Amino acid sequence: MSDTTLIRGGTVVTADRQWRADVLIAGQKVAAVAESLQAPVGARVIEAGGAFVMPGGIDPHTHMELPFMGTVSKDDFFTGTAAAAAGGTTMIIDFVIPGPEQSLLEALDIWNGRAAKAAADYSFHMAITGWSDRTHTEMAEVTRRGINSFKHFMAYKGAIMVDDSVLVKSFIRVRDLGGICLVHAENGELVAHFQNEIFARGITGPEGHPLSRPAEVEGEASNRALRIAEVIGVPLYVVHTSCSDALDPIARARGEGQCAFGEALIQHLIISEEVYRNEDWDQAAHYVMSPPFRPREHQAALWHGIQSGAIQVIGTDHCVFDTAQKRAGRGDFRKIPNGTGGIEDRMSVLWHHGVGSGRITPSEFVALTSSNAARIYNCYPRKGTIAVGSDADIVVWDPAATRIISARTHHQNGDFNVFEGMTVTGNAAVTLSRGAVLWQDGKLHATAGWGKYVPRPAFADFTQSLAVRNKLAQPTAVKRA
Ligand code: URP
Numbered sequence: 001m002s003d004t005t006l007i008r009g010g011t012v013v014t015a016d017r018q019w020r021a022d023v024l025i026a027g028q029k030v031a032a033v034a035e036s037l038q039a040p041v042g043a044r045v046i047e048a049g050g051a052f053v054m055p056g057g058i059d060p061h062t063h064m065e066l067p068f069m070g071t072v073s074k075d076d077f078f079t080g081t082a083a084a085a086a087g088g089t090t091m092i093i094d095f096v097i098p099g100p101e102q103s104l105l106e107a108l109d110i111w112n113g114r115a116a117k118a119a120a121d122y123s124f125h126m127a128i129t130g131w132s133d134r135t136h137t138e139m140a141e142v143t144r145r146g147i148n149s150f151k152h153f154m155a156y157k158g159a160i161m162v163d164d165s166v167l168v169k170s171f172i173r174v175r176d177l178g179g180i181c182l183v184h185a186e187n188g189e190l191v192a193h194f195q196n197e198i199f200a201r202g203i204t205g206p207e208g209h210p211l212s213r214p215a216e217v218e219g220e221a222s223n224r225a226l227r228i229a230e231v232i233g234v235p236l237y238v239v240h241t242s243c244s245d246a247l248d249p250i251a252r253a254r255g256e257g258q259c260a261f262g263e264a265l266i267q268h269l270i271i272s273e274e275v276y277r278n279e280d281w282d283q284a285a286h287y288v289m290s291p292p293f294r295p296r297e298h299q300a301a302l303w304h305g306i307q308s309g310a311i312q313v314i315g316t317d318h319c320v321f322d323t324a325q326k327r328a329g330r331g332d333f334r335k336i337p338n339g340t341g342g343i344e345d346r347m348s349v350l351w352h353h354g355v356g357s358g359r360i361t362p363s364e365f366v367a368l369t370s371s372n373a374a375r376i377y378n379c380y381p382r383k384g385t386i387a388v389g390s391d392a393d394i395v396v397w398d399p400a401a402t403r404i405i406s407a408r409t410h411h412q413n414g415d416f417n418v419f420e421g422m423t424v425t426g427n428a429a430v431t432l433s434r435g436a437v438l439w440q441d442g443k444l445h446a447t448a449g450w451g452k453y454v455p456r457p458a459f460a461d462f463t464q465s466l467a468v469r470n471k472l473a474q475p476t477a478v479k480r481a
């Protein structure tokens with residue numbers, strides 16, 4: 001078989017338009033996008049009549065094989081990226097999280113080793129979990145190695161949480177390196193306080209988890225991080241925004257011209273807090289993640305955030321723990337490993353509830369699942385679009401295909417699926433990663449090691465525009481005689 005593929009008869013959808021076109025792939029790149037292309041001799045032909053041909057999804061928030069809360073998340077870079085491909089996602093950005101006493105570069109070496117088995121392309125964010133001169137120095141080398149995004153956990157006290165002093169130092173450093181800051185926005189001091197108070201009251205089950213992390217706690221941290229980023233003059237991306245309390249400050253910041261971005265998780269758009277009141281402990285514990293699932297009115301706010309542009313990206317925070325791992329917190333909800341999965345179902349759940357219900361258009365779907373992440377994290381147009389010269393990361397999307405989501409049939413490495421039993425219409429028919437078919441006719445063709453690292457350089461344009469936008473970062477002295 002030659003390394004040429006023609007995707008014929010479909011409707012190409014990018015973030016800005018949709019039109020009838022064939023897509024020719026030569027090697028690993030898109031070679032032509034036009035009506036009625038001829039298949040070169042020996043080319044593989046994928047018939048896409050009735051289907052949408054879209055950029056493969058980018059999930060910019062995953063935790064594969066993450067050591068966390070005394071255990072390790074179940075999906076590794078192979079199983080996680082293979083499951084991603086089954087759902088139409090062709091690239092992930094995973095978080096390098098240095099352990100205690102580990103430097104940034106030591107942790108990056110470990111993540112490089114883990115990711116070598118990826119079946120689809122990957123990139124990394126770097127977490128700043130403490131501060132020293134070495135951290136400051138290594139951030140420059142991390143940036144040179146293609147990581148322009150630095151994450152800060154404002155919660156998980158006593159583990160990976162950082163305080164305002166670290167936020168300020170790190171945000172300044174990221175600004176000077178031309179990068180972007182990310183925050184897990186929850187006030188970790190308040191969470192720790194409420195966790196202990198609720199536990200002391202005798203609430204020990206999973207229902208204690210959301211009680212200890214009310215929306216106000218997320219709103220405070222989101223607003224604080226945004227204000228710190230504003231005065232320092234660095235772009236800020238707020239991950240897994242789950243409630244209006246955290247969303248409103250993002251919308252305000254954007255409205256005032258700040259370079260700020262919001263991410264929501266597909267799980268938070270669909271699932272609400274009653275899951276924690278399930279009388280079956282295991283069933284309730286499966287949903288323990290942070291921020292927790294919220295009362296329904298927050299879902300409506302998140303959808304409005306998507307429609308108004310305050311939310312640009314839908315991710316998953318894919319971090320799977322199975323039932324046995326969750327049981328570490330029997331008798332003490334504070335010890336239930338935090339995390340849920342979603343990488344395989346993100347695209348179809350968003351299509352079904354977003355495009356299928358008329359809330360968003362197919363182009364907005366592409367922007368939310370792929371193009372915006374590629375732009376924000378600086379790998380566009382190599383990723384995130386279908387254009388001549390782009391990587392041939394493509395999903396042929398069947399808008400009429402229906403399936404029922406279940407742990408019995410999913411490819412994620414966990415015994416539970418937070419969308420269990422949900423019927424979705426709109427699914428990946430074929431997924432190609434740099435021209436290679438990873439998923440077709442309901443079968444995975446994933447190969448460990450096919451996935452390649454995607455370096456993402458620092459961006460000059462953000463920092464330049466911020467220097468103009470941000471009055472406070474440009475102080476001037478009063479000239480006196
Ligand atoms: O509960 C979650 N979200 N677990 C993964 C780590 C994080 O906070 O992103």
Ligand code: ZN
Binds near residue numbers: 184239240290
């Ligand atoms: Zn988080």
Ligand code: ZN
Binds near residue numbers: 061063319
């Ligand atoms: Zn996360």
